[in-house]
Amino acid sequence: MxxxxxxxxxxxxxxxxxxxxxxxxxxxxxxxxxxxxxxxxxxxxxxxxxxxxLSNFATVFQNTFAMQALLNSLIQAAGGVVLVGGAATLAAYALSRSPIPGKGAVTYILLLFSSVVSGSAAMVPIFLIISAAGLIDTHLAVILVFAGGLLPTAMFILRDFIDAIPRSYEESAMVAGASPLQAFFDVALPVIRPGIVVVVVWAFVNIWGSFLIPFILLRSDKLMPASVAIYSFYSEAGTPIVTLLAAYSLIYSLPVIALYLFVNWKFGFRFFGGIKS
Amino acid sequence: MASVEFQNISKTFGAFVAVPDISFQIADGEFICLLGPSGCGKTTSLRMIAGLETPSSGRVMIGGRDVTYLHPKDRGISMVFQDYALYPHMNIADNIAYPLKVRGEQETRRHARAKEVADVLKIGDLMKRLPSQISGGQQQRTSLARALVYPSEVYLFDEPLSNLDAKLRLEARGFLNHLQRDMGMTAVYVTHDQAEAMALATRIAVMDKGRIVQFAPPIEIYRRPATTFVANFVGNPPMNLIAVEASIGEGALHLKADGLQLAPIALTDAIAKAATSGRMTLGVRPEHLRIAEPSDRNVVSGDLFANENMGPESLVTLERGDNGRVTARIFTDDEIRVGTSVHLAFDTRHVTLFDDSGARIPAADER
Known part of the structure; x- marks a missing residue:
């Protein structure tokens, strides 16, 4: 023993x-x-x-290119998040609730392609498409490409989430006199919201940290996001200026942390379950 | 309040036929129970009245109006769901008042009305709580309140009591019965619990495999079940069914089965016709069986299988030689003493006969 x-x-x-x-x-x-x-x-x-x-920070704040880049990151991330959040919610709701045959296959195929779209393999065709559309060197180009890449996964996550919510919520609303639109906004959307929040945070973090897409699609300094601007703290020889790089990295990571704290405080990363049955 | 009518309704889901073809009429003020085992099409039928499913063919009429393709919101109906479907983000007051909100009622008035209904249902002091903060019974009453808060042509219930525990279920059942008497509502109530159907319905539609097997008042269903399916579904415990060999001799019907001793039964035309197949089913309700005396002529015998004391009555079950079981409800204050073999007696007038196909053979006094 x-x-x-x-x-x-x-x-x-x-x-x-x-x-x-x-x-x-x-x-x-x-x-x-x-x-x-x-x-x-x-x-x-x-x-x-x-x-x-705080001398490192003082030097970083004087770098207008880097500061402008933070704002650009915010614009691109916010634009992408709004597009992904809105479109994914509507698409996932339709995919979950409508009796379209083969809707499962559609989601999986999209999911498969999404890893290609935002992956480096598709960079040349994406560049050509954006170029042909005359969108090179615009925020919109970055936002659209990110939205295209992230939407399938966002739809997949949200559809799963909506599938788990009993249809009887909307059905009871409609029987009680609500139009489908009212049933969606009054009943379904508030119940889905925790799922949307998860998708929004995930999309934000993805866009915020991504380097390749904006690096390829943007030309001018005043549009570059922080993920690209971070290279301005490398010397000509390509060695990092550690002090400034560290300070800028900390500033760069703050919005993500702030977003997480805000969401956690406001919504909490929890799900409204259905009711026990 | 309004009538409801199904005209040759069918519903298929892909290759699966949920409802092959049913027609029925429900008069204004009737409380109809759709009773049947799971998968018999009763919920599908209810959802077609609600407009949550569209029939594959046929017409649904409410109050003489063709509503087959009308949106649920335009049908003038109320519905209570099995899972209650309370909105988790709204408090009880907002949940109950929601139907008034979509009707454009202003907030103070709709909350006042919600409170009125809630008070009747004894949940008036829970109005600020969320659905997750109240008990199952209170959730059930909240969903009922939401259905009652606005005037409606037809009230639909989809197994509203099946998620409650036994005691609460009895209480809620009694309340629904009272409500029906009070309001005289037209209601369609789906259940698989025959006791609920018996207690609540003015008429019961017993369904099996998408068809209505019998549509009649509860007492009729109970006394004259149309088929062995109905006989076996209604009653607690259900009717005892014994497969018997039938033969005609000396102007009377003779029935033979293992452990069964039965006086000849007077012939009618219907009995004579059914007897030609040589096989019948004999049905007798548990409450019509008693512990046999030596003088009894109609007796079923076998080994004791179970003896369950329920308080006012005991359920005595015997097993006949061919493994068929027969259960009797014995009402006595005395403790029942039965040995290893049991003899149960019954009167011929309590016997129900079914023909080879399972359909009931009309008794001599029926026309």
Whole structure:
């Protein structure tokens, strides 16, 4: 008996040690990411700043190109999110509720193609299409391509979510005298909203962090998003200016964190379940 | 209030035929139960009245108006759903008042009306709660209140009590019965629970495989089940059915089955005709069986299978030689003592006979 408890103790200790080791490996870059922006002599090694300084941020704020890029990121992400959120909701609702035959296949095929559209393999045709449409070097080009790439997955997630919501919600509304439109806006939409929120956050994060598409579709400096502008903190030789890069990266990540906190506070990442039955 | 009529309605889902062809009429003020096992087409029929399904062929009439292709909102109906379908993001007051909201009633007036109905249903003090914060019974009453809050031609119920526990179900059933007497509403009520149908309906439509097998008042269904299916579905426990060999001799019907001892039955034309096949089914209700005395002439015998004391009555079940079981409801205050073999007696007048196809053979006193 004692031997056995000892055995368990040893095993637990080894497990905890291994877990700590792994956790540390993953935590180190994050710790660096928090400390480095406040360190005037930051390098790639981890060091606690002494003294704490905001000088890195001051330099970054003077870089108008980088600052404009943050705004561009916001425009492109917001535009993409609105388009993806709105279109995915309507499409997913239709796919979930209507008796169209083969609607499952449609969703899966779209899903399959979506990984191609936003993937690097399709960059040349996308460039040609956008170019032919005369949209090169516009926010709209970036927004449209992102929407096209993200919509199928967004529809897939939302359709699954809507499928899980009993039809009897809208049916009871319609029997009670609501038009299909009223039933959608009064009853279905509020119930679907947590799902839409998940899709919106996911789409925002995707667009916010994406480099390749805006890099290819945009020409002028004043339209570039932050994901591209971050390269302005590399020297001519291609080596990163670690201090500025760290500070800018922190600023760059703040909107995503803020969005997450806002959504969590306002909606909570939870689902209204149906009722027990 | 209005009448409802089905004219040669059929409904298919792809290759599956849910309802082959049914027609019926429901008069103004009737409370109709569609009773049947799951998958018999009763819910589909109800949804076609509501407009939530469109018939593949035929016409649906409400109050003499053809509503076959009308949107649910234009049919002047109310419906209570099995899962209640309460809107999870609205409080109880808004849930109940929703039908008035879509009718353009202003907020204070619709909330006042919702409160009125809620008070009648004893949920008036829950108005600010969300559906997830009230009990199942209260949710059920909320959905009922939402159906009652506006005037309606026809009230539709889709198994509204099946999610309640047994005690609440009895209470809600009694309330619905009271409501029906009070309002004289035209109602179509779908259930698979024969007790609910018996308690609530003015007429019951017993359905099987998309067809109406019998459409009659509860007492008629109970006393004169049209087929063995109905006999086996209605009653708790249902009617005992014993497959018997039939033969005619000395101007009377003789029935033979394992463990069955039966006096000859007087012949009628119908009995004589049915007897030619040589096979019949004998039906006798559990409440018409009693522990046999030596003088009894009609007796079914077998080994004791179960003896369940229910309080006012006991359910005594015996197993005959060929594994057919017969259950009796014995009403007595005394403890029933039965040995390993049981003899149950009954009167010939309580016997229902079914022919080879399962259809009931009319008794001698019927025309």
């Amino acid at each position: 004692r031997k056995r408890t000892q055995n368990i103790f040893v095993r637990r200790t080894i497990f905890a040690a291994a877990a700590t080791f792994l956790g540390t490996i993953f935590a180190l870059p994050l710790v660096w990411f928090i400390f480095a922006p406040f360190n005037a002599r930051a390098e790639l090694g981890l060091a606690i700043p002494s003294p704490f300084t």
